[in-house]
Amino acid sequence: MLKIHHLGHSQSERIVWLCEELGIPYELQKYTRDPVTRLSPPELKALHPLGAAPLIEVDGMLLAESAAIVDFILARYGRGRLRHGPEHPDFAAYLYWFHFANGNLQPVMLRSMTVGRCGLAPDHPVRTSALERLDKVFSLLDARLAQNDYLAGSEFSAADIMSVFSLTTMRVFYPVDLEPYPNIRVYLQRIGGRPAYQRAMAKGDPDLTPMLT
Incomplete structure (x- = not known):
């Protein structure tokens, strides 16, 4: 059976959610963050040199990196679900938004959070540059969701599973006001209504109220 090593309030929520969407059995091993650090x-940390989550165990193999894990699970258990193949008209959009999550969205939020904690003046060029980039990324997402119910098009896919953490749980660590991005807010309400998402969050992070507004 697939075993998920899940760190609370982390990107590993993606893997729990994916398994719930696919309806595949898994064992959930939960870990809690150090209350100070x-x-x-x-x-x-004993399981992987980087001490990060998610990690999965299957057939004696240990695999890290959430995007790699999502691809692995979809290839092995997905039976074509939640991803678009080359023949699908939204294949390119699926690939773009799937990789946008860890290639742009999450790094930009982390950079903005780090810069914000450096004590720079509000008008410091490094700080304003980071905030401008953050707004560009969120505005791009908002524009996409003004035209489509989901990031890859009209169908829910793994591209959404990859992106939602940054729009919700990441805001526990770095608050972002979504008021200027109404289409993201509508999208998050749509996501929050998915039974698989509700089950995943209840199982993996029962102490956390998903930030869907």
Whole structure:
């Protein structure tokens, strides 16, 4: 059976959610962040040199990196669900938004959070540049969701599973006001209504109220 090593309030929520969407059995091993450092506990660090989550175990193999794990699970258990193949008209859009999550969205949020904690003046060019980039990324997402119910088009896909963490749980660590992005807010309400998302969050992070507004 697939085993998910899940760190609370982390990107590993993606993997729990994916398994719930696919309806595949899994074992959930949960870990809690250090209350002071907010980093992984020693038990998780012992499993992987980076001490990060998610991690999965299957057939004696340990695999890290959420995007790689999502691709692995879809290839092995997905039976064509939640991803578009080359023949699909939205194949390119699926690839773009799937990789946008960890290639743009999450790094831009992390950079903005880091810059914000450096004590720079509000008008410092590094700080204003980081905030401008953040707005560009969120505005691009908002424009996409003004035209489509989901990131890859009209169908829910793994591209959405990859992106929602940054729009919700990441805001526990770095608050972002979504008021200027109404289409993202509508999208998050749509996501929040999915039973698989509700089950995943209840199982993986029962202490966390999803930030869907």
